[in-house]
Amino acid sequence: MATIRVHDRVFTEYLSAAVIQERVTALATQINEDYAGKKPLFLAILNGSFMFAADLFKQIRVEAEISFIKIASYQGMRSTGQVVTSIGMEQDLHERELIIVEDIVDTGKTLHHFLPSLQQQQPASIRIATFLHKPEATTFEVPLDYVGFSIPNKFVVGYGLDYDGMGRNYGALYQLV
Numbered sequence: 560m561a562t563i564r565v566h567d568r569v570f571t572e573y574l575s576a577a578v579i580q581e582r583v584t585a586l587a588t589q590i591n592e593d594y595a596g597k598k599p600l601f602l603a604i605l606n607g608s609f610m611f612a613a614d615l616f617k618q619i620r621v622e623a624e625i626s627f628i629k630i631a632s633y634q635g636m637r638s639t640g641q642v643v644t645s646i647g648m649e650q651d652l653h654e655r656e657l658i659i660v661e662d663i664v665d666t667g668k669t670l671h672h673f674l675p676s677l678q679q680q681q682p683a684s685i686r687i688a689t690f691l692h693k694p695e696a697t698t699f700e701v702p703l704d705y706v707g708f709s710i711p712n713k714f715v716v717g718y719g720l721d722y723d724g725m726g727r728n729y730g731a732l733y734q735l736v
């Protein structure tokens with residue numbers, strides 16, 4: 560089993576790059592069907608979603624825009640609980656079909672606190688696409704429309720997700736040993 564070391568920790572491969580790509584393709588196909596004739600605006604939440612957002616967006620075949628925003632801070636292996644206001648949101652969201660692109664929904668706190676600020680701007684719709692979901696960790700229910708993988712409540716890195724800034728640079732996903 561392939562392992563990587565990030566800082567002081569060892570992680571083992573949990574989802575291969577090929578398995579991830581296959582799933583991302585399936586999500587893109589679904590989104591293309593659901594948004595036929597529409598012009599969605601993808602809002603990719605930095606930093607963790609950059610790889611998922613890029614792979615997903617490359618396979619979108621409806622007219623679409625993408626914007627990258629930053630909303631939350633995360634340190635170490637647990638959510639800090641602090642949610643920072645969004646940076647980089649310049650678009651007018653009124654009447655737009657929004658698709659939020661997240662790396663992982665853990666407790667749900669980040670999106671729970673972020674969604675009202677989007678709703679205030681009266682978009683036509685809001686859907687959430689998340690690469691990963693940890694159902695066991697949920698404390699704030701948020702409606703997830705497109706989920707790449709539901710995973711156990713263990714810390715993961717790779718495919719854009721970090722451990723204290725490192726480990727984002729892998730096409731596969733790794734789980735803490």
Ligand code: 5GP
Binds near residue numbers: 663666667
């Ligand atoms: P939530 O607000 O849903 O608890 O947390 C979402 C954020 O926590 C994610 O965007 C991500 O930055 C971070 N996070 C939660 N679980 C993990 C994990 O297993 N690995 C990494 N790298 N980040 C995580």
